[in-house]
Amino acid sequence: MSSRDDKQNAEEGILTGRRGFLGKSAALGLAGVSMGLVACKDNGANAAKPAAGAAPAAKGGGAHSIEVPPGQLDEYYSFISAGHAGEARIIGMPSGRTLKRIPVFNTDCMVGWGITNESRAILGTKADGSLKYTTGDTHHVHGSYKDGTYDGRWLFINDKLHGRLARIRMDIMECDKITDIPNIQGFHGLFPDKRDPVDEKINYTTRVFCGAEFHIPFGNDGKDVNDPTKWGTLFTCVNAETMEVKWQCRVDGNMDLVATTYDGKFAASNQYNTENGYDLAGMMSAERDACAFFHIERIEKAVKEGKFTTIGTSKVPVVDGRAASNPDPKSALVCYVPVAKNPHGVNASPDGKYFVCSGKLSPTATVIQLDLVAKWFNGELKEPRDAVVAEPEVGLGPLHTAFDGRGNAYTSLFLDSQCVKWNVDAAIAQYKGDKNVKVVLEKMDVHYQPGHIYSSMGETKEADGKLLNSGNKFSKDRFLPVGPLHVETEQLIDISGDKLRLLADHTAYSEPHDGIIVRRDIVKTVQVQNMDDFPNAVKPETAGITRQGNKVHVRLMSQAPSYSMPEIKVKKGDEVTITLTNHDKVEDLTHGCAIPTYNINFIVNPQATKSVTFKADHAGVFWMYCTHFCHALHLEMRSRFIVEA
Amino acid sequence: MSSRDDKQNAEEGILTGRRGFLGKSAALGLAGVSMGLVACKDNGANAAKPAAGAAPAAKGGGAHSIEVPPGQLDEYYSFISAGHAGEARIIGMPSGRTLKRIPVFNTDCMVGWGITNESRAILGTKADGSLKYTTGDTHHVHGSYKDGTYDGRWLFINDKLHGRLARIRMDIMECDKITDIPNIQGFHGLFPDKRDPVDEKINYTTRVFCGAEFHIPFGNDGKDVNDPTKWGTLFTCVNAETMEVKWQCRVDGNMDLVATTYDGKFAASNQYNTENGYDLAGMMSAERDACAFFHIERIEKAVKEGKFTTIGTSKVPVVDGRAASNPDPKSALVCYVPVAKNPHGVNASPDGKYFVCSGKLSPTATVIQLDLVAKWFNGELKEPRDAVVAEPEVGLGPLHTAFDGRGNAYTSLFLDSQCVKWNVDAAIAQYKGDKNVKVVLEKMDVHYQPGHIYSSMGETKEADGKLLNSGNKFSKDRFLPVGPLHVETEQLIDISGDKLRLLADHTAYSEPHDGIIVRRDIVKTVQVQNMDDFPNAVKPETAGITRQGNKVHVRLMSQAPSYSMPEIKVKKGDEVTITLTNHDKVEDLTHGCAIPTYNINFIVNPQATKSVTFKADHAGVFWMYCTHFCHALHLEMRSRFIVEA
Known part of the structure; x- marks a missing residue:
C-alpha cells in the first residue's frame, strides 16, 4: 500500500515543481497505453518545466485575490453539471463557494428529492412505486437565451446515463421537469436555441437540441443486437416550454457536444466515430471526423410535410439526416463539415461568426465559418470542408474552447495539461498563408488534465473576458490527501490582462463537467414563495x-x-x-x-x-x-x- | 412573491449594517413566538449595533487571509457532519474547500453508495432487496483517540433519524460499518472514550457512547403507545472495534450531546426534558435540567454480574440508571448534575478538568468540575449540584462551547447571533464571589444563529487555539441569493490573538452540524489500495x-x-x-x-x-x-x- 503524509507531500510537490509527479503518472497512465494516440511528446520532460501555476502567489493574492471578504457577495454565479453525481451545482465566483446543490437525476435526502410526492412525479416511478432511476450523469448545463444573452429563466441539463433532459427553474433553482428522450442512448451534448430559426420576431429560447453518442438498434427491444450495421444515433429537438420532444434526426457517427448559432438558423454537433465503429480501433480508423450542422427550418418543414418515420412505440417524428440520404446541399437537412480526428467539443464564438471544434486525437482546433456553412446549404460552396477557415496547431489533446469577446480563444489541452490562448483572426490569417502571424499567444499549465473550460458570459454575445474556469479531471497532489478517491480541481484563471493569471484551485466533488459563468444581475430569484x-x-x-x-x-x-x-x-x-x-x-x-x-x-x-x-x-x-x-x-x-x- | 436582486441586496445589507435584516427576522421568527422563551432582549435593537463582523475586510485580508494559493495545501482537515443530507464531509481549513463528501446514511450515485453490493451490505437491505433506509440525519462526528489526541484511525458519526452509528476508516475515508442501535429513537450525541475506564494500560478508544433523545415505549411494537409514563430513553455503549452494542443504560430525561473524560472514567450527556414531558410545554416546565454522568466501570461490572434486563427481541443488556433506582452515590451508575434549563451541549475542556453545559433557555453556561463528580460517586460530595463551580452569564441562547487550550471558552449564542469568548478560571472566581473579575472577554457577531462551534484540535489535549468555526444555521443575505432554500454559513474565526477576527464566510449545504478540526500531520491516508x-x-x-x-x-x-x-x-x-x-x-x-x-x-x-x-x-x-x-x-x-x- 502506498500511503501519503505531509512529509511526502512536501518532498514531492510543495517545495519543488509539481509537474514531476504528473510526469510520472502521465507516463504510466496516458502515454503508456499503445492504442492509437497520436505522437505524444515526452510528458516526463515536463518535470523540468518551471511550475508556473504552482509557484506560490503572495499570501492573499493582492489585486488578483479570489477572496470575497465576509459580508460581500460574489460577482458571478457559475452553474455547473456534476457528472455521475447526477446533480447541478451553483458556485459563487470568484470565491468558488458552493451556493447550492440542485438534485436532478440523483436523490437527495436533505431536501427530500426522490422522497416527496412532488419530486417523485418529476423523476418518474415504476409500477411498484419505486423510482424509475436513482442515478444520472449530467454533462452540460446551459441557460435559456434572449437577445443573445441569458434571460435567467431556465437551465437545461442532460443525463447521459438514461437519456433524459431536465429543466431547472431559475427563480427557485429547482428542477421542474424531466423528459425521457426516446430511441437514443448516451445523450451527451445539449444546447438551447438562441432565437427562432423561422420566426425572426421570436428572440428567445424555444427549443433545446440534444446530441446522442451511442449507436443502438432502433427500438432496442432485443432485435438486431448482433448486427451493429443496423444501429444508429439521433439528434433530438425538445420544446423548451412544454419539454415535449418535437422531432429527431438520424445522423452518421456519434454526437458529442452541441452548439447553436446566434441567428437561430443552425444547431451543430461535433462527431467522433463517423466510421460508425463499435470498438476502440473502429472508432479511430478515420483520419477526420465531422461537425454536423442541422438546418432547423428544413427539418421542421420536412416534419410538417410528413417526411418522417417513427420508431417502435415512440410517436416522435424521425427524419433522415444521413449524408447518403441528403446528396443535394440545397435540400439537405444536415451538412457534415470534416474536422480534426475524434473531436471533443464545439463552441460558438461570441461574435456569432465561428464554431470551433477541437481535435482530441489531433493537436489542432478547427475553425468553421458559419456563413460558409449557410452558403453550402444554398449550393454556393463546393465542399463542406471549404467552410473551414483555420486549423491552428494548439497542443496535445485539445478538448474545449472558450472565448473572451476580444477575439481570443482558450482551448483546454488534456494531454499537455495546459490552457492555450490563441487568436482566432491570426489563426485564419495563418491558414490563408501568413507565416509570420503569431497564433498561439500563451500556454499555462493547469493541474491536471483539463476537460471543459468556460469563461465569464463566454457563451453569450456579452462575453466579458474576465474569468476562465478550467475543470480539471485529476487533482493528484493539489489538495490534502483524502484517500484513493480524489476531489477534482476547478482552476480559476484571470484572463482580463495580457497574461493569464492562475487565481485559485477550487475543489469539485466528482465529476465537474461543463459550466457557465453568469453575471449576478441576470439572476433574479424568489426568496419566499406564494x-x-x-x-x-x-x-x-x-x-x-x-x-x-x-x-x-x-x-x-x-x-x-x-x-x-x-x-x-x-x-x-x-x-x-x-x-x-x-x-x-x-x-x-x-x-x-x-x-x-x-x-x-x-x-x-x-x-x-x-x-x-x-x-x-x-x-x-x-x-x-x-x-x-x-x-x-x-x-x-x-x-x-x-x-x- | 418577494424577489431579491442585487439592488435590494445592496440596499438591505451590503452598504449598511446587516443586523437590521436579522433584527427583522428575529423579531418575526424568534422573539415573535410566545412559547415560554426566557426574557429576550430586544433583537430589533441589534439593528443599531455596529456590524463588526460585516465590516468589509481589506481585499485579500492580509496576514489573516484564508486564501490558500494554488499549489499550497491547507493546514487542517475539518471533518463535519451534514445533518439531514446524511453524509460526512471533509473540508480543508482555512480555505473552506470541500475535499470530499463521504456518503454514509444517504445514497450517492457518483461513487455508487447504495448501488454496489459492498455498500448495500453495509447499509442493509430488506427482504425484497431494496435498501432498508435511504435517508439519515448526521449530527456529530468525532475521531478515535490515543493518548488524549486523535490517532487518525476512525471517525464515528450518528444517524439521529434511524438510530444508527457509522464508522469511517480514515485511511481510505470510506464508511466501513453501520450499527443499528436497538430500543432507542432520536440518537443524537456520540463520543468515543479517550482511554479505557478499567484497564489503565489501554490508552486509546475502545468504546463509543451514544445518547438518545426521544422517549418511546420499550419494544416499540404498538404497546403502551398512549401511555407516555411508560416510555423511556437509553444511553448506549458500542464496541469501537467490532461495532457491536455492548450495553445500554436507562435514564431520566432526553439526552442530547455526549462528552467523555480524558481519564476514561466517565461519559456524560446533557439532558433537556428531565421532566419527561411529551409536548413543548411539558419539556420546558422545570427550571433546571441535568448533565448525566455515567460511571462506566460500575455499569460494566453490573452487566458482568447479570444485573440487567433485556428489551423485546434485543439481547443487549440494559441496566437501570434512573435516579430513583440509584439512591446511594457509592453504588450509583449515574450522577445527575443539575444545570441551566434545556441545555444544548456538553464539552470537555482540554485540560481535562471541566465539562461545560450551555443553557439554551437560560443565558448561562454551567461549569462542572470533574473531580467533584468523582467525589460524589465516592460519597464525598453532598449534592451533585455541588460539582458546579461556575455558571457565568454569557448571553442569549447559549448552545455549544469550544476551547483554545489557554483557559478560554467560546460559546455560540443562538438568539444573540454571537460568539462569546469567556475565561473559565475567571468564571470560577466570580462564582466563588469575586465581583471584580472579568469573565466575558469579547462578543463577536456571527451571521446568523450559530449552532455548533468548534476549534482547531479543541476536543483534544492538543487544543492549539488557532481557528474557530461557527456553524450558522441561517445565512440570509450573506451570499448571492439562490432561491427559497439558502446555503448555510460556516464562519471561520481567528482566535490566536487577543481579539477575535472573522476570517471568512464559507458555505455549507444544509445542514452543517458539528465538526472537528484536525492537524494535517495526524491524517495518513492510503492513496492506492492493495x-x-x-x-x-x-x-x-x-x-x-x-x-x-x-x-x-x-x-x-x-x-x-x-x-x-x-x-x-x-x-x-x-x-x-x-x-x-x-x-x-x-x-x-x-x-x-x-x-x-x-x-x-x-x-x-x-x-x-x-x-x-x-x-x-x-x-x-x-x-x-x-x-x-x-x-x-x-x-x-x-x-x-x-x-x-
Whole structure:
C-alpha cells in the first residue's frame, strides 16, 4: 500500500515543481497505453518545466485575490453539471463557494428529492412505486437565451446515463421537469436555441437540441443486437416550454457536444466515430471526423410535410439526416463539415461568426465559418470542408474552447495539461498563408488534465473576458490527501490582462463537467414563495386528519417551533399521506420533517407545500421531528406519529 | 412573491449594517413566538449595533487571509457532519474547500453508495432487496483517540433519524460499518472514550457512547403507545472495534450531546426534558435540567454480574440508571448534575478538568468540575449540584462551547447571533464571589444563529487555539441569493490573538452540524489500495463470464482506456453480477461503470474491486461506459452489454 503524509507531500510537490509527479503518472497512465494516440511528446520532460501555476502567489493574492471578504457577495454565479453525481451545482465566483446543490437525476435526502410526492412525479416511478432511476450523469448545463444573452429563466441539463433532459427553474433553482428522450442512448451534448430559426420576431429560447453518442438498434427491444450495421444515433429537438420532444434526426457517427448559432438558423454537433465503429480501433480508423450542422427550418418543414418515420412505440417524428440520404446541399437537412480526428467539443464564438471544434486525437482546433456553412446549404460552396477557415496547431489533446469577446480563444489541452490562448483572426490569417502571424499567444499549465473550460458570459454575445474556469479531471497532489478517491480541481484563471493569471484551485466533488459563468444581475430569484402557488397548501381551515377507508390524509402546518398537531394517530396498514405547508414567512426559515423507521426526510421552504405518501406498516411511537434548524426550540419541535397495532 | 436582486441586496445589507435584516427576522421568527422563551432582549435593537463582523475586510485580508494559493495545501482537515443530507464531509481549513463528501446514511450515485453490493451490505437491505433506509440525519462526528489526541484511525458519526452509528476508516475515508442501535429513537450525541475506564494500560478508544433523545415505549411494537409514563430513553455503549452494542443504560430525561473524560472514567450527556414531558410545554416546565454522568466501570461490572434486563427481541443488556433506582452515590451508575434549563451541549475542556453545559433557555453556561463528580460517586460530595463551580452569564441562547487550550471558552449564542469568548478560571472566581473579575472577554457577531462551534484540535489535549468555526444555521443575505432554500454559513474565526477576527464566510449545504478540526500531520491516508485486500479481485486468470443456471457472473477488469471485454452477452431474465477490478495503479486514476436503463452507476478506485447484481429484465444493447474521466480516450471507453431476448 502506498500511503501519503505531509512529509511526502512536501518532498514531492510543495517545495519543488509539481509537474514531476504528473510526469510520472502521465507516463504510466496516458502515454503508456499503445492504442492509437497520436505522437505524444515526452510528458516526463515536463518535470523540468518551471511550475508556473504552482509557484506560490503572495499570501492573499493582492489585486488578483479570489477572496470575497465576509459580508460581500460574489460577482458571478457559475452553474455547473456534476457528472455521475447526477446533480447541478451553483458556485459563487470568484470565491468558488458552493451556493447550492440542485438534485436532478440523483436523490437527495436533505431536501427530500426522490422522497416527496412532488419530486417523485418529476423523476418518474415504476409500477411498484419505486423510482424509475436513482442515478444520472449530467454533462452540460446551459441557460435559456434572449437577445443573445441569458434571460435567467431556465437551465437545461442532460443525463447521459438514461437519456433524459431536465429543466431547472431559475427563480427557485429547482428542477421542474424531466423528459425521457426516446430511441437514443448516451445523450451527451445539449444546447438551447438562441432565437427562432423561422420566426425572426421570436428572440428567445424555444427549443433545446440534444446530441446522442451511442449507436443502438432502433427500438432496442432485443432485435438486431448482433448486427451493429443496423444501429444508429439521433439528434433530438425538445420544446423548451412544454419539454415535449418535437422531432429527431438520424445522423452518421456519434454526437458529442452541441452548439447553436446566434441567428437561430443552425444547431451543430461535433462527431467522433463517423466510421460508425463499435470498438476502440473502429472508432479511430478515420483520419477526420465531422461537425454536423442541422438546418432547423428544413427539418421542421420536412416534419410538417410528413417526411418522417417513427420508431417502435415512440410517436416522435424521425427524419433522415444521413449524408447518403441528403446528396443535394440545397435540400439537405444536415451538412457534415470534416474536422480534426475524434473531436471533443464545439463552441460558438461570441461574435456569432465561428464554431470551433477541437481535435482530441489531433493537436489542432478547427475553425468553421458559419456563413460558409449557410452558403453550402444554398449550393454556393463546393465542399463542406471549404467552410473551414483555420486549423491552428494548439497542443496535445485539445478538448474545449472558450472565448473572451476580444477575439481570443482558450482551448483546454488534456494531454499537455495546459490552457492555450490563441487568436482566432491570426489563426485564419495563418491558414490563408501568413507565416509570420503569431497564433498561439500563451500556454499555462493547469493541474491536471483539463476537460471543459468556460469563461465569464463566454457563451453569450456579452462575453466579458474576465474569468476562465478550467475543470480539471485529476487533482493528484493539489489538495490534502483524502484517500484513493480524489476531489477534482476547478482552476480559476484571470484572463482580463495580457497574461493569464492562475487565481485559485477550487475543489469539485466528482465529476465537474461543463459550466457557465453568469453575471449576478441576470439572476433574479424568489426568496419566499406564494402559498397560493401550491394547490394543495394546508391552511387552518383545511388542517387536520381525514380518512377514507384505509387511506389517511394528514394535513399539517409548521410554524417555528411547532407543527400544528402534537400527535398524529393512524392504524397499522393505513396508507398515509402527509401534506405539510410551512406557514413561516421569514426568508430562510425552512422546516424539515423526518419520521424514524419510515425513511421519511424532506424540507419545506417558507410558504411552500410538500407531501409524502407511505404505508404505516410498523406499529409504535415515532417522533416526527424538524431536521432543519429553525428556532432556539428547534430540538423540541416534534410530534408523536403513533401507529396503533 | 418577494424577489431579491442585487439592488435590494445592496440596499438591505451590503452598504449598511446587516443586523437590521436579522433584527427583522428575529423579531418575526424568534422573539415573535410566545412559547415560554426566557426574557429576550430586544433583537430589533441589534439593528443599531455596529456590524463588526460585516465590516468589509481589506481585499485579500492580509496576514489573516484564508486564501490558500494554488499549489499550497491547507493546514487542517475539518471533518463535519451534514445533518439531514446524511453524509460526512471533509473540508480543508482555512480555505473552506470541500475535499470530499463521504456518503454514509444517504445514497450517492457518483461513487455508487447504495448501488454496489459492498455498500448495500453495509447499509442493509430488506427482504425484497431494496435498501432498508435511504435517508439519515448526521449530527456529530468525532475521531478515535490515543493518548488524549486523535490517532487518525476512525471517525464515528450518528444517524439521529434511524438510530444508527457509522464508522469511517480514515485511511481510505470510506464508511466501513453501520450499527443499528436497538430500543432507542432520536440518537443524537456520540463520543468515543479517550482511554479505557478499567484497564489503565489501554490508552486509546475502545468504546463509543451514544445518547438518545426521544422517549418511546420499550419494544416499540404498538404497546403502551398512549401511555407516555411508560416510555423511556437509553444511553448506549458500542464496541469501537467490532461495532457491536455492548450495553445500554436507562435514564431520566432526553439526552442530547455526549462528552467523555480524558481519564476514561466517565461519559456524560446533557439532558433537556428531565421532566419527561411529551409536548413543548411539558419539556420546558422545570427550571433546571441535568448533565448525566455515567460511571462506566460500575455499569460494566453490573452487566458482568447479570444485573440487567433485556428489551423485546434485543439481547443487549440494559441496566437501570434512573435516579430513583440509584439512591446511594457509592453504588450509583449515574450522577445527575443539575444545570441551566434545556441545555444544548456538553464539552470537555482540554485540560481535562471541566465539562461545560450551555443553557439554551437560560443565558448561562454551567461549569462542572470533574473531580467533584468523582467525589460524589465516592460519597464525598453532598449534592451533585455541588460539582458546579461556575455558571457565568454569557448571553442569549447559549448552545455549544469550544476551547483554545489557554483557559478560554467560546460559546455560540443562538438568539444573540454571537460568539462569546469567556475565561473559565475567571468564571470560577466570580462564582466563588469575586465581583471584580472579568469573565466575558469579547462578543463577536456571527451571521446568523450559530449552532455548533468548534476549534482547531479543541476536543483534544492538543487544543492549539488557532481557528474557530461557527456553524450558522441561517445565512440570509450573506451570499448571492439562490432561491427559497439558502446555503448555510460556516464562519471561520481567528482566535490566536487577543481579539477575535472573522476570517471568512464559507458555505455549507444544509445542514452543517458539528465538526472537528484536525492537524494535517495526524491524517495518513492510503492513496492506492492493495488489490489483494479485495477477496473478490478479478485478475487475468479469473476474468471472463461464468454461468450457473440463470446466474451470470461477469468478472471484468479496467485499464485506461478500456474494459477487459468489449462485449458482454447475457439473456433476458438472467441475474447478472458484474465484479470490476481497476487494474490501473496510478494515484487518482479511478474508473466509472454505468449501464443505461439498468440504473447502474459506480466507480472503482485504483487497484480496488466493486460489484453490482441486477436482473437483466430489458432486452437490447446497452453501452456500459466509463463515467470517471480517465484518459484522452475516456469517451471511447465503453463495452456493449447485450441482453438477448
